[in-house]
Amino acid sequence: MISESSLADLRARNSCCDVAGKWVSLRRGARKGRMVGPCPIHSLDRAAKDSTSFECWDDGWVCARCQDGGDVIRLVQQVEKLGFREAVDWLGGAQETDPAEDARRARAAAEKKAADEAKNAAYREAERKRCWEFWQAAGPLPGTPVETYLRDIRHVDWPAGAALRAHPAMPYLEHGQDEAGRKNWRRLHEGPAMLAAITGADGRLAGLHITWIDLDAPKGKLALVHPDTGEKLPAKKVRGSKAGGRIELLRHAAPGRLILGEGIETVLTVFTALACTGRALDGLAMWTSVDLGNLAGRAADHSRVPHPSERTPAGRVKQVPGPEPDMDSAAVPVPDSVMDLRLLGDGDSDPFTTRLTMARAERRHLVPGRRVATLWPPAGHDFNSMVM
Ligand SMILES: [Zn+2]
Structure with a gap:
């Protein structure tokens, strides 16, 4: 008999991807941590x-043709046509482990996990504090380049009370590592920026959410080029955390209506249009979701749709989130107070993927009694390009 803990130890020492990689050439799959390629069986x-x-990950594999899958031991059995015991030996053999040693190892692993989580939480809190300090150093928009x-x-x-401020000299940092692997923040630029609180x-x-301003550049946004690589750098960046966050532009404590879009300029355009045409803004809140993914959340694992034109580097039809x-x-x-939710679509990114994302956002936010609809600008436009 081989004990469960020594089998677990054997599996931990032999990742399926490494073992399968001895027989076939694998490449990174669409899903994180997955490798795909020809089946070694x-x-x-x-x-x-x-x-x-054939698809594998650290502790498992499946083959759609063979209709088979399992752990690393089963993989070796199938490829090398071996019995269980022989496959275990093939993988280096089970080392009998001492229960006291197993318990000590499990405790050490749990302690390391807790320490890593504490370190990440401390890092996130420190970054949140830096964001707060930048926000405190920024001021109202009137009289600034913003x-x-x-x-x-x-x-x-912009609405009174919008979570927007102007920072006179916001640093643009590149987050990197030096040769010794230490964190190394490099300042590529410093200048006026619009800050939006998430x-x-x-x-x-x-x-x-930070937008660096250069009034002489096209569309007024900083056109920064990386000093080493010559690569164009984005004028907008997020610091801190954006997952599940929003930027409140028109605020309301318990809105009955919510207009929700991806970009600050898009939402401000719709606000400006409503204000100009004298529409009632009572009970209305206007937010941005910071990015499109945050508007709809992730797609369910089974919800994937073939893209009509995009292909993967290997030439296969690209599957996009459904x-x-x-x-x-x-x-x-x-x-919960929102009974009328209007989502703002954006015509300037890939229309196929954007439509799926908005359909997902509609389903996600639909609750009994709430009306949910997406508003689209004319093809090839976003709401702001219409007023520009
Ligand atoms: Zn197969």
Whole structure:
């Protein structure tokens, strides 16, 4: 008899991906931590580049053709045509472990996990504190380049009380590591920026959405180029945490209506249009979701749709996240008081994926008694490009 703990130890020492990699050439799969390639059991051509019937991860594998799968021991049994005991020996043999030693190892692993979690929590809290300090160092928009950017370049106004401030000299940092693997923050730029406060699910400041301004650049946004690589760098960045967060532009304690979009300029454009046309804003809140993923959350694992034109590097049809939401993933929490939710679509990114994302957001936020609809700008436009 081989004890369960020594089998667990054997499995931990032999990752399925490493073992399968001895027979076939695998490549990274679409899902995190997954490798795909030709099946070492049934494939005659074990170097085939187009085969994806076999998929493995650290502690398991499946083959769609063989309709088989399991742990690393079963994999060795199937490929090498061995019995269980022989497969265990093939993998280096089971080492009998001492129960006291097993318990000590399990305790050490639990302690390490707790220490890593504490370290991550401390890191997140320190970053949240830095965000708070930048927010405190920033001020109201009037008289700053941010006001000029919004009013004269993007042609939008903002609601009183919007979670927006102007920072006179916001550092643009590159987050990297030096040769010794130490954290190394490099300052690539410092200049005026629009800060938007990201409110977390707990109602506290979770992070900042930052837009660096250069009034002489196209669309008023900083056009920064990496000093070493010449690569164009984005004018917008998020610091701190955005998952499940929102930026409150028009605030309301218990809104009956909510307009929710992805970008600050998009939502401000719709606000400006409503204000200009004298529409009633009572009971209305307007938020941004920081990014599109945060609007809809992740798709359920089974919800994947083939893209009509995009292909993977291997030339296969690309599968993109579908309309069924994974309700356990983080997304903007829509308040229970909201009976009318309008989502703002954006015509300037890939329309196929965007439509699926908005369909997923509609399903995610639909509750009995609430009306949910997506508003779309004309093809090829976003709401702000219409006013610009
Ligand atoms: Zn197979």
